[in-house]
Amino acid sequence: MNPSELKYTETHEWLNLEGNKCTVGITDHAQEQLGDIVFVELPEEGAELSKGDVLGNIESVKSVSEVYTPVSGRVIEVNEKLLDNPELVNQDPFGEGWIAKLELTDTDSLGELLTAEEYRSKL
Amino acid sequence: MSEDDKCLKRTPLYDIHIENGGKMVDFGGWELPIQYSGIINEHKTVREAAGLFDVSHMGEILVYGEQALDLLQELVTNDVSLVEINQVQYTPMCNDDGGIIDDLIIYRLAADKFMLVVNAANTEKDYNRVCEVSRDFPGAEISNVSWDTALIAIQGPLACKILSRECDQDIEAIKYFRFLPEVTVCGEQALVSRTGYTGEDGFEIYCSRESAPIIWKGLAKQGAEYNLVPAGLGARDTLRFEACLPLYGNELDEDTNPLEAGLTPFVKLYKPSFRGKENLTRVKHEGLKRRLVGLEVTGRGIPRHGYPVLHGSVVVGKITSGTYAPTLDKNLGLAYVAVDCSEPGTNLFIDIRRRKVEARVVSIPFYKRRR
The missing domain is CATH 3.30.70.1400 (Aminomethyltransferase beta-barrel domains)
Structure with a gap:
């Protein structure tokens, strides 16, 4: 279920590392818990974020949930498709439903990320 | 989510909710389904076909x-x-x-x-x-008699067709806000009223705890060919919200009077006496300070309970309920605002997590079914 090539956080984000860049989204478990997603608030491109900062907000019919960046970095791209099609996060959380791409500014914290197996064991 | 050892009350339909995959939550001390298949699907099915609700906690x-x-x-x-x-x-x-x-x-x-x-x-x-x-x-x-009384609501344009097949009396003849006190529904005794909290045609069925699972299962079976779905508290809330039926704790509380809440038709100041009459009479003569209005977000964002409402840079009110409205495909809110900002067409802002988002006062209810 959770792709093994990705890294995970305890707050249900996933991260796909490619060199000094990464893509971030929320896990299948997270979208399942949220229910129908109806709005996504994205970060601004160029924003400098520290690990744990709010990367965006995901809203279901009933609630608002913050998405945290698993690493420190600069936002280089956001998934603008989510502005009109927030349900992509429900339909394809590990693919089309990605949230933002970041360029890492600090690689120290990468070791604290969870493997798919470690993440699964915490659910 | 935290482990909770406090004892939640369960309705007689609890086991059925679990079987149906209901996602259970603590709702005012009751363990009830917030959703089964998904709030939006349940919501739309109630508008187009019919939904079955467990409201035994009432x-x-x-x-x-x-x-x-x-x-x-x-x-x-x-x-x-x-x-x-x-x-x-x-x-x-x-x-x-x-x-x-x-x-x-x-x-x-x-x-x-x-x-x-x-x-x-x-x-x-x-x-x-x-x-x-x-x-x-x-x-x-x-x-x-709350504990001994179960309550099932069947709501939606096909509710009448489904329910009438399981009743020994002509429930189609029951007019809006009328009831029949002794109807046999799925072989069980019940009171059936043409009431509801969704803005659709529908019925509410009061019965004993023992009868509730029999009636629920009978209706679910009968309704299968009509696309009847079990619907949770989430859809109940979005449905009532679109129809602008007030929710206690959101639109209504002890610091709110019924006149500003838009409930004037239900306040009969001509009665010789009733609790609150003096103050409500005074409010009527002095005029309202604030009023419940509908807001349509014209910018980007979803209003939520408690968010401030601004006129220019001045706070003039507060959101009581807000969500994405599935039938209307709009982000909408209900809010109390100062009367001089309450006319439909007035442009206001909603403070959505420190972001000023444009919104416009619109007339309510947001949704009215075709009769």
Whole structure:
């Protein structure tokens, strides 16, 4: 279920590392818990974020949930498709439903990320 | 989510909800399904076909005896004497300052017998209030029958067709806000009223705890070919929101009076006496300070309970309920705003997590079904 090539956080984000860049989204478990997603608030491109900062907000019919960046970095791209099609996060959380791409500014914290197996064991 | 050892109350339909994959939550001390298949799907199915709701958590209080009517006339703002036997009336119940203790519906079971149906979280408070006011009415008896009374709502344009197949009486003939006291539904005794909280046609079925699972299963089976779905509290909330039916704790509370809440038709100031009358009469003469309005977000964002509403840079009100409205495909809110900002067409802002988002006052209800 959770792709093994990705890294995970305890707050249900996933991260796909490619060199000094990464893509971030929320896990299948997270979208399942949220229910129908109806709005996504994205970060601004160029924003400098520290690990744990709010990367965006995901809203279901009933609630608002913050998405945290698993690493420190600069936002280089956001998934603008989510502005009109927030349900992509429900339909394809590990693919089309990605949230933002970041360029890492600090690689120290990468070791604290969870493997798919470690993440699964915490659910 | 935290581990919780407090004991939640369960309705007689709990096991069925689990079997149906209901996602259970703590709702005012009751363990109830927030959703089954998904709020949006359930919501749309109720608008287009029909949905089945477990609302057994609602409180039921019987008031009877020769002074029952006199007690109710003192207790609530509406004119209960207008209610005929087998008719239902909606009314606020106010404290002595005119603040809303609860909103409820009153069933007239007989000339001197009534059933009050109250919000689950307010049942205890309401029961105490009825008892307190009843001290001046020794000829009225009060009985809280909430635990023993189950309540199933079937709502949507196909509700009548589905339910009538399982009833021994002509429920199609029941008019809006009327009821039949003794109907056999799926072989079980029930009171059936043409009422609901979704903005659609529909019925509410009051029965014993023992009968509830039999009626639920019978209707679910009968409704399968009509696309009847079980619907949870999430859809119940979005449905009532689109229809602008107030929710206690959001639009209504003890610091809110029924006139500013848009409930003026249910406040009969001509009655000689009722609790809160003096203050409500004063409010009427002095004019309202704020009013409940609908807001349509024209910028980007979803209003949520408690978010400030601004005119320019001045805070003029607060969101009471807000969400994405599935039928209308819009982000909408209900809010109390200062009267001079309450005209439809007025441009306001909503402070959505420190972001000023444009919104416009629109007339309510947001949604009205075609009859």
